[in-house]
Amino acid sequence: MQTAQRILRDYRRRRLIVCVALAVLALLLTLSARYIADRDSNEQRMHAFNQRAVSSLENVLIPLDLASKDAMQLMGLSCEAAQLKMRELVARMQTVRDIGLIKDDIFYCSSIFGPRSIPVDLVQPRLPSPLPLLFLSIDHTLLKGTPILLSWHPVRNSQHDGVLQIINIELLAGFMLEPRRPWVSRAMLNIADSHYEYGKGLLPRITVDQGQVSHELASDVFPFSVTIIGPSSSQLALQNMPTQLPLALILSMLLGYITWLATANRMSFSWEINLGLALNEFEVFCQPLVSSRNLQCVGVELLLRWNNPRQGWISPEVFIPLAEQQNLIAPLTRFVLAETVRNIDIFPKSPDFNIGINIAAIHFHNGEIIEDLRHHWFPAHPIQKLTLELTERDALPDVDLRVIRDLHRMGVDLAIDDFGTGQSSLAYLETLNPNVLKIDKSFTAAIGTDAVNSTVTDIIIALAQRLDIGLVAEGVETPQQAAYLRSHGVNVLQGFLYARPMPLKEFPRWLGGSTPPPRRNGHVIPIVPLR
Structure with a gap:
């Protein structure tokens, strides 16, 4: 990388x-x-x-x-x-x-x-x-x-x-x-x-x-x-x-x-990104989200990967922030939307199945995201639920609130990604009215090892439950973390314990093998990572 x-x-x-x-x-x-x-x-x-x-x-x-x-x-x-x-x-x-x-x-x-x-x-x-x-x-x-x-x-x-x-x-x-x-x-x-x-x-x-x-x-x-x-x-x-x-x-x-x-x-890197889009060097991966109760797949988060033949694999942690600096995050998001719609049939046809796409705050300016959804997402008439995930490294208060209201009216859910890091503010919960909070993987990793971060995790969980906001825990890698989150009422889990990010074409095969695990003494035994 x-x-x-x-x-x-x-x-x-x-x-x-x-x-x-x-x-x-x-x-x-x-x-x-x-x-x-x-x-x-x-x-x-x-x-x-x-x-x-x-x-x-x-x-x-x-x-x-x-x-x-x-x-x-x-x-x-x-x-x-x-x-x-x-x-x-x-x-x-x-x-x-x-x-x-x-x-x-x-x-x-x-x-x-x-x-x-x-x-x-x-x-x-x-x-x-x-x-x-x-x-x-x-x-x-x-x-x-x-x-x-x-x-x-x-x-x-x-x-x-x-x-x-x-x-x-x-x-x-x-x-x-x-x-x-x-x-x-x-x-x-x-x-x-x-x-x-x-x-x-x-x-x-x-x-x-x-x-x-x-x-x-x-x-x-x-x-x-x-x-x-x-x-x-x-x-x-x-x-x-x-x-x-x-x-x-x-x-x-x-x-x-x-x-x-x-x-x-x-x-420049902006030229490299444009060239990568033109040469179809980007690929959309997905990481499943599973129910903490029955470990059934209830959604996916779509992730962008870039195998650059000139540079090798470039981590999203590298090219996403650079793309945001170069005002090229919107074209990348459009690519993800287009690829998602093109492969929409691989996902379960259920209104309860969530498809999460990461969105930058700048994409909300002037209603640009709504125009892109009207161009790519809604013409396909998907049954699945679309969730737009806003990361906190963006200046979230700059998001146009009128766009937020329009998205809610259109049936699109909003999630705050990596909640608890970056520019966290309780005011976000009021202004953005999110449907989901995604607990950052750093807090998940601290479960059982770091008393301070574990306390913060408990506060985030209690806050979401008090406000009736859904929770997704990222970075779940051990059965102990899964058990702790499940016992504290976190309903959706995401991490290597269940599946690593995979190309879209491999998702149906993974989904076909993700049957509910056996129970022992009334408790679900977590499955091992498939990749």
């Missing part, structure tokens, strides 16, 4: 486990979502940096093509005639450091130095070339030793003539290749087999440090690419996790609290 404390503790523990599990799951999902979002955001930032660098350089190189066409129009003119126009082109483009005109492999005019007469291959060994070229090199004329970007445009149908543009790559790199930490720690421009890194100049090759990754993006218009190096997006996302933890904790705790509130009913 389960105890109330254990059951409630189990439910609280399960609720807590569910809430903590969901909170932890929410924490993990939130951190995972933030991790994925940060990782994707980091990748997008790195890709955006690459695209911006490539696009910026393309925007610089596209006007160079137009400028080279304008400069070719000056080919054949004297340097004095062409230099002013070339300087205007340089000023207009800003990023171009110098424009040179090459004729018959001779660098003969510079926008900066004016007339010159130098073989172009001495300026740049790669020139002249029949094809347009874009390459990185070192400046040997103006700012010696600094990196430059060279753009060569040959004159059509001639590999010895062309326009050479010298671009200030360091100026471009300032807004194109400057790293954006923490996503980009290094950025390089790649043209052919040459590499330029912002802040370091030309490099023979690209090296990637351990723990870092590289991303390269090539231009679709010009023969160059941009390589960026930095921590992996996953590594950056992990490094950012501690900053996401406070928000994730708040969200997980909020979800845990909401889950605690949401499971208050579903993961």
